[in-house]
Amino acid sequence: GENVEQHPSTLSVQEGDSAVIKCTYSDSASNYFPWYKQELGKGPQLIIDIRSNVGEKKDQRIAVTLNKTAKHFSLHITETQPEDSAVYFCAATLDKIIFGKGTRLHILP
Amino acid sequence: GAVVSQHPSRVICKSGTSVKIECRSLDFQATTMFWYRQFPKQSLMLMATSNEGSKATYEQGVEKDKFLINHASLTLSTLTVTSAHPEDSSFYICSASDGGETQYFGPGTRLLVL
Numbered sequence: 001g002e003n004v005e006q007h008p009s010t011l012s013v014q015e016g017d018s019a020v021i022k023c024t025y026s027d028s029a030s031n032y033f034p035w036y037k038q039e040l041g042k043g044p045q046l047i048i049d050i051r052s053n054v055g056e057k058k059d060q061r062i063a064v065t066l067n068k069t070a071k072h073f074s075l076h077i078t079e080t081q082p083e084d085s086a087v088y089f090c091a092a093t094l095d096k097i098i099f100g101k102g103t104r105l106h107i108l109p
Numbered sequence: 110g111a112v113v114s115q116h117p118s119r120v121i122c123k124s125g126t127s128v129k130i131e132c133r134s135l136d137f138q139a140t141t142m143f144w145y146r147q148f149p150k151q152s153l154m155l156m157a158t159s160n161e162g163s164k165a166t167y168e169q170g171v172e173k174d175k176f177l178i179n180h181a182s183l184t185l186s187t188l189t190v191t192s193a194h195p196e197d198s199s200f201y202i203c204s205a206s207d208g209g210e211t212q213y214f215g216p217g218t219r220l221l222v223l
Contacts, residue, residue: 036214044214089153099152
């Protein structure tokens with residue numbers, strides 16, 4: 001079955017700097033890759049997604065890149081702000097969603 | 110759009126009792142709903158998938174007689190934890206899909222079994 005690896009598990013960046021979270025997946029048939037943000041005590045919130053026929057997608061300060069050949073995809077957050085502090089999960093989808101283990105992002109003032 | 114609600118948000122119950130958690134899609138029809146469990150500082154673990162009007166499909170290791178799932182309408186699914194025990198204490202999260210790839214998650218229900 002599909003396996004998703006996510007790195008790093010914890011990331012601290014200075015406010016205003018960029019943050020990058022990387023994921024790899026094992027099943028080349030996976031074709032949909034959402035990213036979720038989860039704040040403490042809340043459910044995950046979809047922040048951006050990308051499909052396998054696209055290499056990059058951007059939404060304001062958030063971008064996702066996908067390399068199908070290497071089977072890895074990344075989340076990029078630019079100009080980080082305190083409200084970006086949360087746990088971020090990547091996921092790969094074929095017949096069901098498989099989540100990475102999450103990255104706890106701390107934005108330092 | 111794509112709002113999913115859960116009720117209750119928190120519940121405390123005594124060991125041996127049953128607890129029902131509701132998951133509703135507020136502004137779309139959810140042909141498929143999913144139930145997840147999340148332990149502190151861990152990822153989401155899929156428990157079961159339910160399609161409206163049919164029996165839920167449970168993941169390996171999840172007891173279907175303990176975690177009863179009903180998806181009676183296109184906007185409502187319920188998870189009942191039967192004869193709850195302290196080890197069932199967890200954060201339970203539902204998600205819903207309108208048939209597409211994207212799942213929209215509810216805010217979660219924190220269950221504490223004493």
